[in-house]
Amino acid sequence: MRLLSSSASASSCNLFCSSHKANARESEGKFQVPVKDKDFEFQIKKFAPPLTAVLLAVSPICNPPESLGQTLDIQRGATLFNRACIGCHDTGGNIIQPGATLFPNDLQRNGVDTEEEIFSVTYYGKGRMPGFGEKCTPRGQCTFGPRLQDEEIKLLSEFVKLQAEQGWPNVSTE
Numbered sequence: 001m002r003l004l005s006s007s008a009s010a011s012s013c014n015l016f017c018s019s020h021k022a023n024a025r026e027s028e029g030k031f032q033v034p035v036k037d038k039d040f041e042f043q044i045k046k047f048a049p050p051l052t053a054v055l056l057a058v059s060p061i062c063n064p065p066e067s068l069g070q071t072l073d074i075q076r077g078a079t080l081f082n083r084a085c086i087g088c089h090d091t092g093g094n095i096i097q098p099g100a101t102l103f104p105n106d107l108q109r110n111g112v113d114t115e116e117e118i119f120s121v122t123y124y125g126k127g128r129m130p131g132f133g134e135k136c137t138p139r140g141q142c143t144f145g146p147r148l149q150d151e152e153i154k155l156l157s158e159f160v161k162l163q164a165e166q167g168w169p170n171v172s173t174e
């Protein structure tokens with residue numbers, strides 16, 4: 001028992017010592033080219049960030065999914081808009097109330113220039129504009145036509161905001 005354990009510890013010492021020696025040799029080798037190592041590191045540090053930026057900018061993999069999704073959203077938004085809103089808001093205007101168009105000036109003046117506010121007006125209606133939300137109340141304030149799902153109103157709000165910023169370029173998309 002004793003013999004076994006002492007021989008075990010001897011061999012583990014051997015192992016340790018030899019690996020230790022190897023380490024020492026390795027670091028000695030490294031120690032001889034410190035300047036080169038440092039220079040190389042410096043090069044990497046200096047060029048890695050711009051290189052990464054260039055790769056990200058050029059890489060086609062990074063961009064298409066989002067922009068493709070955006071295009072689809074704009075198309076869906078336009079389709080919804082043409083179905084539910086265009087009767088009163090053709091090309092972003094307002095045939096019932098000329099001071100409440102969907103252009104930035106009016107939206108800002110009327111306090112409807114965030115996606116949240118646009119959502120809320122579209123959901124619950126306002127004045128002579130009917131609400132389109134599924135839980136819109138009171139009934140008299142809501143559309144008699146089909147209601148829109150929350151997700152559709154969210155999409156419309158994004159669409160209206162984007163269109164307002166761009167001067168209503170996408171309304172004839174069907």
Ligand code: HEC
Pocket residue numbers: 081084085086087088089094096097099100101102103106107108110112118121122126127128129130132156157160
């Ligand atoms: C029956 C006509 C009618 C329809 C349909 C209609 N709206 Fe309106 N909308 C109005 C009127 C009227 C106002 C002005 C309400 C007020 O300020 O009292 C208005 C105001 C708005 C405003 C605020 C504009 C501002 O400058 O204050 C937004 C945003 C809006 N509508 C979005 C929509 C969206 C999105 C749809 C389609 C889901 C839609 N509207 C459908 C009549 C309509």
